[in-house]
Amino acid sequence: MSTDRKAMRELIARRAEKEIHDGDYVNLGIGMPTMVANYISDNKQVVLQSENGLLGIGPYPTEDELDPDLINAGKETVTAIKGASYFSSAESFAMIRGGHIDVAILGAMEVAENGDLANWMIPGKMIKGMGGAMDLVHGAQKVVIIMEHVNRNGDPKILKECSLPLTGKGVVNRIITDRAVIDVTEDGLVLKEILGDYTFEDIQSVTEPKLIRE
Amino acid sequence: MKEVYSSFTDAVADIKDGSTIMVGGFGLCGIPENLIKGLRETGVKDLTIISNNCGVDDWGLGLLLENKQINKIYASYVGENKEFERQVLAGELEVELVPQGTLSERIRAGGAGIPAFYTPAGVGTKIAEGKETRIFDGKEYLLEKAMKADFSLVRAYLGDKHGNLNYRKTAQNFNPMIAAAGKVTIAEVENLVEAGDLNPEHIHTPSIYVNKLIVGEQEKRIERRTVAQS
Numbered sequence: 001m002s003t004d005r006k007a008m009r010e011l012i013a014r015r016a017e018k019e020i021h022d023g024d025y026v027n028l029g030i031g032m033p034t035m036v037a038n039y040i041s042d043n044k045q046v047v048l049q050s051e052n053g054l055l056g057i058g059p060y061p062t063e064d065e066l067d068p069d070l071i072n073a074g075k076e077t078v079t080a081i082k083g084a085s086y087f088s089s090a091e092s093f094a095m096i097r098g099g100h101i102d103v104a105i106l107g108a109m110e111v112a113e114n115g116d117l118a119n120w121m122i123p124g125k126m127i128k129g130m131g132g133a134m135d136l137v138h139g140a141q142k143v144v145i146i147m148e149h150v151n152r153n154g155d156p157k158i159l160k161e162c163s164l165p166l167t168g169k170g171v172v173n174r175i176i177t178d179r180a181v182i183d184v185t186e187d188g189l190v191l192k193e194i195l196g197d198y199t200f201e202d203i204q205s206v207t208e209p210k211l212i213r214e
Numbered sequence: 215m216k217e218v219y220s221s222f223t224d225a226v227a228d229i230k231d232g233s234t235i236m237v238g239g240f241g242l243c244g245i246p247e248n249l250i251k252g253l254r255e256t257g258v259k260d261l262t263i264i265s266n267n268c269g270v271d272d273w274g275l276g277l278l279l280e281n282k283q284i285n286k287i288y289a290s291y292v293g294e295n296k297e298f299e300r301q302v303l304a305g306e307l308e309v310e311l312v313p314q315g316t317l318s319e320r321i322r323a324g325g326a327g328i329p330a331f332y333t334p335a336g337v338g339t340k341i342a343e344g345k346e347t348r349i350f351d352g353k354e355y356l357l358e359k360a361m362k363a364d365f366s367l368v369r370a371y372l373g374d375k376h377g378n379l380n381y382r383k384t385a386q387n388f389n390p391m392i393a394a395a396g397k398v399t400i401a402e403v404e405n406l407v408e409a410g411d412l413n414p415e416h417i418h419t420p421s422i423y424v425n426k427l428i429v430g431e432q433e434k435r436i437e438r439r440t441v442a443q444s
Contacts, residue, residue, distance in 0.1 A: 050384070051314060051315075052240040052241075052243070052384050052387050053240075053384050053386050053387050054383075054384050059442055060440045060441055060442045060443075061440075061441055061442060062441060062442050063441055066436075066439070066441060067383065068242075068243065068434035068435070068436050069243060069244070069371075069382045069383040069384060069385040069434065070383045070384055071240070071241065071243045071384055071436075071437075071438075073240075074438065075240075075241040075242075075243070075437040075438045076438040076440040077436055077438065077439055077440050077441070078440070080383070086381075086383055086384060086386055087386065088318070088386055088387065088388070088389070088390045088391060088418075089240070089266070089314065089315075089317075089318035089387050089388045089391070090318040090319055090321070090322040090390075090391050092315075092318070093314065093315030093318055093319060094319075096315060097315060097333065097334065097335070116338075126293075126299050126302070126303070127309075127311065128291060128292060128293025129289060129290050129291035129292050129293060129311045130290065130291070130311060130313055130314075130341075131290050131291040131313075131314050132290070132313065132314035132315055133313075134313035134315075134316070134335040134336050134339065134341065135313050135314060135315030135316065135333075135335040136315075138334035138335055138337075139315075139334075165339065165340050166338060166339045166340075167339065168337075168338070168339065169337060169338030169339070170338075
């Protein structure tokens with residue numbers, strides 16, 4: 001990964017951290033969302049949920065702490081914090097569907113202006129599966145998407161309608177990219193923040209639906 | 215007292231061609247390693263597997279794939295396996311992807327006598343195609359059916375001779391629901407103790423769900439070894 005891309009992902013992860021409040025129970029998706037954990041302020045007490053059955057994900061283990069029976073949903077070896085709990089997958093998704101998770105931060109391939117999310121399959125490519133994403137987007141109190149604003153060809157990923165198969169309909173609350181923070185509202189997409197030296201017009205030019213000024 | 219086996223091929227000997235089998239585990243964590251190897255040895259074919267994942271190329275359910283013993287699999291994520299991809303593209307293996315929470319609840323429902331339930335997961339997506347929907351309090355839900363199996367294979371950390379089971383850390387995952395949803399449940403335990411040696415308050419799977427026991431030494435392969443940078 002280029003240093004530019006790495007810096008971009010760090011910028012997004014740092015901004016996403018601000019969505020997490022003291023006392024929150026949070027689920028972080030696989031990939032860039034997992035990086036958000038590195039930036040959670042010491043002033044906030046946050047409990048990270050892992051859908052394979054752990055409430056209270058800790059840092060990666062030392063060689064001595066390494067335990068094959070203790071992994072996160074990305075199948076990485078982890079540790080558990082003091083006060084953690086273990087449970088079954090059914091219990092895990094009961095707490096997800098039941099609305100007990102305050103914030104879920106997930107990645108995306110495309111987001112539409114009505115909050116539709118596509119992040120699990122590309123037709124014609126080998127389908128790996130949706131894992132827990134389809135459950136998470138309906139259960140969490142707030143669904144925050146973090147992604148690069150445009151794809152590798154420079155085309156918008158925020159669209160009037162998703163072209164890829166959906167993960168959920170009307171499920172996204174907020175989108176955080178390397179260029180902007182955008183809320184999905186009943187009136188449409190509201191540009192809440194601009195990151196870096198961009199103008200409103202710059203952001204609009206790489207966003208397919210019309211943006212509303214805050 | 216449940217029958218305690220000493221041979222893994224004997225423990226799975228009743229599993230015949232065409233059986234539907236649920237297998238516990240998340241990735242390679244909490245899988246019944248030796249019962250899977252036993253199935254590979256008996257060589258039964260045309261299996262339908264219900265499991266969150268399908269192992270990796272040379273371990274876990276990947277061993278049954280490699281030996282072309284699986285016809286169909288229900289799973290939520292299968293992206294760790296090249297042979298899997300080859301068999302799907304060649305039309306040799308049928309896959310039904312199920313959202314993870316729906317999969318765990320379908321299995322739970324199967325063991326709990328609930329024929330079907332409504333869930334929001336998958337509404338408005340490909341998963342909803344052909345399924346009944348219903349509105350509750352203004353929100354749309356999908357009707358999802360329970361799953362059961364001819365045989366369930368689980369792995370526990372501790373088991374007693376009555377069949378009570380205790381799981382360790384995140385190796386619990388799908389195992390408790392799977393233990394309850396099989397007509398015949400075979401538990402591979404890391405440690406077998408006498409009845410009475412487990413604290414009844416620490417039992418995750420009560421003995422009523424378990425039919426056969428066997429002690430298995432686990433390799434516990436790690437799929438993604440991540441350690442803290444010092």
